[in-house]
Amino acid sequence: MLISIHIIELEGALVNQKKNRYDTILCKLKENGYKITPQRIAIVKILAKSVDHPSAETIHEQLKTDFPTMSLATVYRNICVIKSLGEVLELGFPDGSNRYDGKKPYPHPHIICIKCGKVVDPDLDSLDDMKNEVARETHFKILNHRLDFFGICNDCQAKEK
Numbered sequence: 001m002l003i004s005i006h007i008i009e010l011e012g013a014l015v016n017q018k019k020n021r022y023d024t025i026l027c028k029l030k031e032n033g034y035k036i037t038p039q040r041i042a043i044v045k046i047l048a049k050s051v052d053h054p055s056a057e058t059i060h061e062q063l064k065t066d067f068p069t070m071s072l073a074t075v076y077r078n079i080c081v082i083k084s085l086g087e088v089l090e091l092g093f094p095d096g097s098n099r100y101d102g103k104k105p106y107p108h109p110h111i112i113c114i115k116c117g118k119v120v121d122p123d124l125d126s127l128d129d130m131k132n133e134v135a136r137e138t139h140f141k142i143l144n145h146r147l148d149f150f151g152i153c154n155d156c157q158a159k160e161k
Helices: 002-031 038-049 056-063 072-084 127-138 154-160
Strands: 089-092 098-101 110-113 148-151
Touching: 002 038, 002 072, 038 056, 038 072, 056 072, 056 098, 072 089
Parallel strands: 110 148
Antiparallel strands: 089 098
């Protein structure tokens, strides 16, 4: 019985954590004097709930129906503001494209499909140990990190067969 209570509490905390990303970003914008416009709310919703690390172009495309006059520049400006507040993680790629993670705005590993560009967040408990080991070995104070794995996702593998 005690175990099931803890499981329910953990599940509730995870639901609140997902919901709170949206609230956290909006609150941070308000605290820093930014107006909460319908366009900004729509961009925040996409960033806070997205699991696929959208690009600015993808976000713009998703919002065209509801906001036909909104420019791509508006999307970029809003992402830049949210990023400056530490509430979105920008993933830059060698081809000059950027993708954004509003669910986990802190350094964490990614797996990227080299065929379709899909980005997935693996849960690696050993990453903190690796970061500490690197710091011990190099005598660096680690301020930030980026760890990306590149491969071919299941969907693209299935298409190759």
